[in-house]
Amino acid sequence: MKRRSFVKSTLLTGVTATILPAMSKATETSPKAAEYYELRVYNLKNSEQQKLVEDFLKDTAIPAFNRLGVKHVGVFTEMKPEGQTRLFVLVQFNSLAHFATVTDSFAGDAELQAKGAAYLNAPAAAPAYERIESSLLKAFVHMPHLEAPENKTRIFELRQYQSATEAAGKKKIEMFNDEGEIDVFKRLGFKPVFWGETVIGSQRPNLTYMITFDDLDAKNAHWKAFGSDPQWKKISAVPEYADALLVSKITSTMLMPTTYSQI
Structure with missing residues (x-):
């Protein structure tokens, strides 16, 4: 069924095909060009669905992504799920043109379609997943490229800041890009793995970013240090950057990478 096709399960392919102009080689990007990310959330009913999706990602989708110039695909489970865990998948693209080329290649790859048939053609009575939530994000200017952390035992925090208006959302992004907030996190x-503005997806306007820690104790220690950091206090003390004006909701999800995750 079309809704379970990896490349057609969202409207992104059609939107991209409509808005993209003719561009140069899709996998090329200048050193400062902002990347794009697809963030997928698989809603699952049981462990059978989880295994089917994970087998497809590990054995079929990720190798195909890598062959097509995608450097990193992250796959994560929830640290404290409510029932069956959701699967979070982060795919890094060099550009919108790269995104379009990759999705078109997936659709036309007969070998991939055959190898992933159990997932792609799962019957209605036993679907591979319940639904997929998908968003397309554009990397921030101050951190235009994804930075994969060291490959060791670690946990991740995925944070989303929703804003009441587009203007407020842009102002919050300004804090990260122009006022040095990203630098505070790095110092x-x-x-941080990435910062991105959601250009297509739900709950807009919002920005999303991912940070990583050795464990929960390290997470608590880092956030305590952030709250007392002099530079952060200076930035947040500016009246026009008050959270009450710029942020209407913050969502934090703690994640663990799968054994085959490339992030």
């Missing part, structure tokens, strides 16, 4: 050792 304090949060090891």
Whole structure:
């Protein structure tokens, strides 16, 4: 069924095909060009669905992504799920053109379609997942490229800041890009993976970022240091940057990488 196709399960492919102009080689990007990320959340009913999705990602999708120039694909489970865990998948693209090329290649790859048939063609009576939530994010200017952390035991925090208006959302992004908030995170050792503005997806306007820690104790220590950091206090004390004006909701999800995650 079309809704379970890896490349057609969202409207992103159609939107991208409509808005993209003719561009140069899709996998090329200048050193300062902002990347794009697809953030997928698989809602699952049981462990059978989880295994089916994970087998497809590990054995079929990720190798295909890598062959097409995608450097990193992150796959994560929830640290404290309510029932069956959701799967979070982060895919790094060099550009919008790269995104379009990769999705088109997936659709036309007969070998991939055959190898992933159990997932792609799962019957209605036993679907591979319940639904997929998908967002397309554009990397922040001050951190235009994903930075994969060291490959060791670690946990991740995925944070989303929703704003009441587009203007407020842009102002919050300004804090990170222009006022040095990202630099505070890096200096304090949060090891950020990415910052992105959601350009297509739900709950807009919002920004999303991912940071990583050795464990929960390290997480608590880092956030305590952040709250007392002089530079952060200076930035947040500016009246126009008050959270009450710029942020209407903050969502934090603690994640653990799968054994085959590339992030």
